[in-house]
């Protein structure tokens with residue numbers, strides 16, 4: 001029933017500029033794939049190629065192994081929710097949602113039941129008669145969603161649908177979206193530059209940069225095992241150190257940083273490619289700010305991965321307190337502590353990198 | 366948030382109110398007074414003037430007045446030459462009656478009455494043709510395409526020329542030995558030259574050239590501003606290009622298009638140079654402005670000239686109302702892109 005999408009070596013060029021550069025993605029039936037990446041990396045471009053509003057420069061796109069290049073947009077059966085919703089301003093909510101059904105020449109009575117169902121599923125039962133300009137942003141977003149799914153599209157494309165909503169509504173809609181996808185099982189491609197959205201919604205995530213796919217994998221893979229420093233940075237890693245593996249015992253690695261000479265122990269038992277790390281390899285390590293432990297008032301701490309630092313800046317942002325610490329050697333460490341804590345700047349403090357929380361990325365930058 | 370207008374704010378209008386009064390309202394009142402007055406004639410058909418003591422009967426051919434004494438009921442001073450008349454209104458006031466005489470005359474005299482029919486026979490088909498031409502070109506050129514700047518400039522170019530130059534260009538192109546006829550003769554499509562100049566079609570073509578450029582310049586902006594996502598949304602929902610155009614693009618742009626169209630049509634109702642220079646102003650292209658100008662410059666009948674202008678103005682109002690009604694049938698709101 002559901003449709004799979006294969007993007008094979010797709011390149012899209014505007015003049016000399018590669019908006020998409022040799023992209024390959026396989027999206028299985030019913031998957032929820034997020035395209036994650038910074039502004040201008042080519043996410044919308046890839047969607048518009050799948051949608052059919054732009055033609056690929058080279059490469060092919062398939063739905064269920066069938067090439068779609070020759071299928072015109074209105075026959076591709078791809079649902080789309082736009083960033084600005086693109087509701088038809090001259091039609092009321094009911095007619096907006098019914099539009100796709102009318103184009104499919106479905107009987108009036110069936111249109112009525114299906115539109116009502118769709119309105120139900122986005123909890124807008126009473127708003128059928130209202131016009132889009134009288135709806136709030138969140139309501140418009142739901143109408144746009146209902147309009148796209150009511151025709152049972154083969155593939156659903158969502159281009160940053162939540163980016164115009166406030167933080168609280170965003171979160172709410174994110175859960176709604178998750179539930180709806182679970183219920184409908186439509187193959188979905190979701191564009192965002194918000195890593196939290198991508199991680200919470202997706203079955204798989206494609207991280208993009210400069211028209212290239214940097215990594216394609218499950219949220220866990222990307223979260224725990226970023227393929228390169230860009231991906232790591234994008235999903236919230238920081239505190240990068242480059243160096244070499246100087247010792248290896250089973251799943252324990254001893255890493256020596258090449259700039260400051262720090263030695264760190266790393267537990268790689270969670271790592272996907274345990275066997276690919278060898279003695280002497282050049283690697284980058286990284287750890288998320290919230291995974292670093294801070295110790296204060298301990299005179300002579302002994303143990304692994306301890307840095308003696310001074311607090312440089314502290315910043316309380318409501319749910320976490322962020323610190324920037326400096327070691328004597330000049331290494332800057334980003335730390336987040338949950339809740340409120342007050343270490344004044346200048347305070348001497350110990351930062352501990354737990355062995356199992358450090359991620360290893362092959363190669364340096 | 367609505368801002369309250371304070372009393373003192375109306376003072377800000379003064380700088381514009383004064384020139385508007387002088388340039389617009391006073392002349393308007395004057396022409397209204399012209400419309401509803403008619404000169405009084407004596408039994409010989411001469412216009413009567415008065416200096417409030419005596420009546421003077423204007424003898425156009427020798428440029429002087431006979432004096433009339435109402436008490437004795439006699440004409441005296443037949444050869445009296447009170448003044449060489451420089452301007453009639455300087456010393457004497459024309460004796461006038463008030464009433465609807467001019468308007469009656471307009472509708473009862475064929476050569477005035479036909480101006481209504483002639484004007485609308487030209488303007489209605491021409492404006493429809495202009496609408497179709499301008500809209501189809503603007504629709505096609507709304508996206509970024511190769512050569513857009515060149516094409517746009519070419520289409521808008523006639524606006525910079527004005528109707529006089531368009532007319533003279535047409536005179537060269539369409540005359541019996543002009544390129545147009547030579548070409549058709551060469552190709553063998555016609556055996557005798559087609560007469561376009563100095564007919565209805567001469568004027569028709571001339572106003573279409575200028576009018577299309579005018580409409581296009583407005584239409585293009587409207588079509589460019591239309592949010593392409595709305596069209597894509599319709600396409601993804603299964604509407605083909607034609608249905609997308611018909612159900613989404615057209616209804617959403619129509620109100621703005623009609624706004625520009627009303628302006629163009631109203632301006633066109635006052636056409637003059639093209640009617641005179643390349644048309645047939647004594648017959649099929651005797652439009653409002655031709656008649657008004659004739660009364661004003663040739664017959665010196667200012668009352669009638671003002672009356673023709675009044676009918677022109679009323680026609681413009683009627684056109685505005687009709688198009689306004691049509692416009693209200695559509696959704697009037699914002700179909701533009703909002704990001």
Ligand SMILES: Nc1ncnc2c1ncn2[C@@H]1O[C@H](COP(=O)(O)OP(=O)(O)OP(=O)(O)O)[C@@H](O)[C@H]1O
Nearest residue numbers: 014017019037038039040041042043044045046193
């Ligand atoms: N029609 C076009 N002509 C030329 N360049 C284009 C065109 N469309 C997009 N680009 C370029 O392609 C690149 C990718 O654009 P795209 O819209 O796919 O980015 P994006 O990842 O969706 O960014 P955002 O998160 O800001 O929406 C951008 O650098 C953009 O300038």
Ligand SMILES: [Mg+2]
Nearest residue numbers: 043044045159
């Ligand atoms: Mg985008």
